[in-house]
Amino acid sequence: MMTFLQNFRVAIVCLSHRSINKIGFVQREVKFTLDVAEEQPEGSIFIIPAKLEECDIPQRLHQSQWVNLYEQDGYKRLLLALRVRAKAFTITE
Template sequence: MRRGLDDAAIRLLSASKKDQHANGELRRNVARILRHALEQGSAVDIDGLGTFLPGRNQGFRFVAPTKPRVFIAYVEEDLAASKKLYLAFEQHGFRPWLDKKKLMPGQNWPRSIETAIESSDFFVACFSRRSTTKRGSFHSELRYALACAARVPLDEIFFIPVRLEDCVVPGRISKKIQYVDLFPDWDKGLKRVLGVMQGQRANRKRKRLPLAG
């Protein structure tokens, strides 16, 4: 953990408010990590909250995230394609979340993943013949994301299914949500996904603008 504190950026997942109030020791430990990292000149990125940057005279400044967050759900066998999506989203102004890049040793993985899904603006589920038949965390993430999607305003898009190959998307999803094929033309499919997210981003910005008059 201390070795991680010497990295250019230190990534931590925020605990839930309930956990923070219930465990004062956790809050003190997080505060010590923040202070130590900032003193070492490192930035501390807390998912769903923002980034603490070192400032002058041992101070710091906080920068709230402005890029839309995108959670990428996948199975281990599709990691290469998921990383390709991660890079594409990052290059187009989004803030993707992939467990292999964000989770740290010792973290409560199930709770950290739920927190990441809750705080995301979009949830991209990668379907393949492997993911539709394999038991495991992928399907748990799908169920949790569907529950989160039920709380999203009706005119907003949160859950975006993509197919990496010809496969059957679970009926609970395909009957209600249109999926995007990333095959046989990856670039064409990616363009559609980006178009949806960029359009939603613009719509949400317009909603936040104060009404004239």
């Protein structure tokens, strides 16, 4: 899985009450994603936590800016973050 994630330019981590309290697979995916994020340049957008409903942000994701997809402008904010990330790759490639 780690090799698969290393090919990604951005990872959207979908969060809900169920996902943050689930033991196993979801927690392992978040850990792998955070490991890959550590290899990214400082200050770059790689992980975007996306809250699907009102819920707590896991401590490990607190340093990330997140979007609330359940709010009216949530999707717009997600697209803005993705555009910023895409622009960073357009400039460097």
